[in-house]
Amino acid sequence: MMIPNAPLLQSKDLHEYILRTSVYPREPASLKELRDATATHPRYFFALDPDASQLLAMLLKLINAKKTIEIGVLTGYSLLTTALAIPNDGKITAIDLDRETYEIGLPFIQKAGVEHKINFIQSPALPILNELLQDEENEGSFDFAFVDADKNNYWNYHEKLMKLVRPGGLLIYDNTLWGGTVCWPEEAVHESKRELRKHVMEFNRLISADHRIELVLASIGDGMSVCRRIF
Numbered sequence: 001m002m003i004p005n006a007p008l009l010q011s012k013d014l015h016e017y018i019l020r021t022s023v024y025p026r027e028p029a030s031l032k033e034l035r036d037a038t039a040t041h042p043r044y045f046f047a048l049d050p051d052a053s054q055l056l057a058m059l060l061k062l063i064n065a066k067k068t069i070e071i072g073v074l075t076g077y078s079l080l081t082t083a084l085a086i087p088n089d090g091k092i093t094a095i096d097l098d099r100e101t102y103e104i105g106l107p108f109i110q111k112a113g114v115e116h117k118i119n120f121i122q123s124p125a126l127p128i129l130n131e132l133l134q135d136e137e138n139e140g141s142f143d144f145a146f147v148d149a150d151k152n153n154y155w156n157y158h159e160k161l162m163k164l165v166r167p168g169g170l171l172i173y174d175n176t177l178w179g180g181t182v183c184w185p186e187e188a189v190h191e192s193k194r195e196l197r198k199h200v201m202e203f204n205r206l207i208s209a210d211h212r213i214e215l216v217l218a219s220i221g222d223g224m225s226v227c228r229r230i231f
Contacts, residue, residue: 002043002192003190003192003193004045005178005179005180005181005193006179008177008179008180008219008220008222019051022054023051023054024050026054027053027054028084030080030084030108030112031053031077031080031081031084031108033108034075034076034077034080034108034109035050035077037075037105038075038077038105041075041101043074043101046074046148047075047077048077048078048081048148048174048221049221049222051220051221052174052222053077053078053081055220055224056078056081056082056085056146057081057082057084057085059144059170059226060144063143063168063169064143065082065086065143065169065170066086066089066090066091066143067090067141067142067143068082068086068091068092068142068143068144069092069093069095069142069145069146069161069164070082070093070094070095070145070147071096071125071145071146071148071149071157072096072125072148072149072174073095073096073101073102074096074098074101074102074105075101075102075104075105076102076106078146078148079092079105079109079118080105080108080109080114082144082146083109083112083114083118084112084114086117088117090117092117092118092119093121093132095120095121095125096121096122097122097123097124098122099120099122102120102122125149125157126156126157129160129161129164130160132164133160133163133164138164139163140163140165140166140167141164142161142165142166142169143166143169143170144169144171145165145169145170145172146172146174147161147172147174148173148174151175151199151200151203152196152199154173154199154200154203155202155203155206155207158173158203162212162213162229166229167230167231168228169228169229170227170228170229171213171227171229172224172225173203173207173225174222174223175222175223176200176222176224177200177217177219177223178193178196178197178201178223179193179222181197182200182201182204204217204225207227210227211230212229212231213227213228213230214228214230215227
């Protein structure tokens, strides 16, 4: 059974201060409503943290992202974040195995008036990425990619997304500090978290050596690897 990762900030009071002063006051009402609805889901802790959502929205706007791809949707908190941040004619390809969980968030997406930006595909991600790459016009056509899915496939996703995202575009991977356990001795890590921790650490090792990107491993949320494609 999976348990939530511990917050990266060791001071809960400091984390609450950040949320209370700079995140919650600026959180769009539709996102707050979706966050509240997600809180009752058994896998609520898989959702993007609201402070990480705030960073995601700013990055999308900084690069004027219009065409994006998202792997791993859950109830759609990060998806709605993206949909609110991109232009009215922007498009998001959203891939997840679980349509039922996505439909928990769909009424909030509809209420926000951004459903038309989303193409939700119920499928494993790799076949869809391979399908996209069969059309040469898709290569380098995406501005932004966000991945919060099966950690054992992060590197496989990265190799495909590096062909789909344009030079200068961003690729973001969530949970890459895995509750801070990446620097712990293995015996100190809860047994349920050890296998995925290994995959996260291997991904971090590989991506840190990838000279095709600029990389920031940000200690926000559960750790976010922000990659800018150079070539």
